[in-house]
Amino acid sequence: MIGRLNHVAIAVGDLEKACKLYRETMGAKVSEPLPQPAHGVTVVFIELPNTKVELLHPLGENSPIAKFLEKSPDGGIHHICYEVDDILAARDRLKAGGARVLGDGNPKIGAHGKPVLFLHPKDFNGTLVELEQA
Ligand SMILES: CC[C@@H](C(=O)O)C(=O)SCCNC(=O)CCNC(=O)[C@H](O)C(C)(C)COP(=O)(O)OP(=O)(O)OC[C@H]1O[C@@H](n2cnc3c(N)ncnc32)[C@H](O)[C@@H]1OP(=O)(O)O
Numbered sequence: 001m002i003g004r005l006n007h008v009a010i011a012v013g014d015l016e017k018a019c020k021l022y023r024e025t026m027g028a029k030v031s032e033p034l035p036q037p038a039h040g041v042t043v044v045f046i047e048l049p050n051t052k053v054e055l056l057h058p059l060g061e062n063s064p065i066a067k068f069l070e071k072s073p074d075g076g077i078h079h080i081c082y083e084v085d086d087i088l089a090a091r092d093r094l095k096a097g098g099a100r101v102l103g104d105g106n107p108k109i110g111a112h113g114k115p116v117l118f119l120h121p122k123d124f125n126g127t128l129v130e131l132e133q134a
């Protein structure tokens with residue numbers, strides 16, 4: 001069921017500084033910041049040859065990454081995203097296996113224009129998992 005690694009997301013407190021680090025020091029291709037109000041984050045994409053890194057910065061008052069950054073002000077790996085061929089079938093299979101799907105359980109359109117869902121980190125070895133429809 002689980003497919004390609006779509007991205008690894010890193011929450012950052014200082015987006016400009018993190019972009020500069022990846023663009024100038026690491027020599028990566030770094031996008032412009034893209035506000036995602038439906039997700040409470042601003043996202044920057046870093047294109048790698050085999051996958052992507054997403055830099056996340058809180059947007060608005062109820063950002064889902066606010067508490068994470070309070071606990072880790074220097075930032076840190078926030079989630080990993082796997083592609084699945086059929087997100088509703090994947091959701092139902094994971095739920096049947098006891099995993100908790102976050103939010104209202106229905107996919108939202110993510111930063112890449114495709115449906116996404118999140119799974120509780122306590123059910124995946126302490127790692128927040130995002131699923132994206134391939
Ligand atoms: C840009 C759009 C999209 C894309 O297309 O790529 C995105 O990536 S959007 C990214 C941001 N959106 C989300 O993260 C949505 C899903 N997240 C949530 O619903 C919540 O953040 C959460 C995972 C339920 C956490 O809620 P929160 O209120 O922040 O914290 P809690 O206190 O309830 O946490 C409970 C427990 O879990 C631990 N935790 C929290 N976040 C993480 C994490 N990212 N990785 C690992 N563990 C995490 C937290 O430390 C608590 O543990 P204990 O202290 O042991 O209880």
Ligand SMILES: [Co+2]
Nearest residue numbers: 009054081130
């Ligand atoms: Co993501």
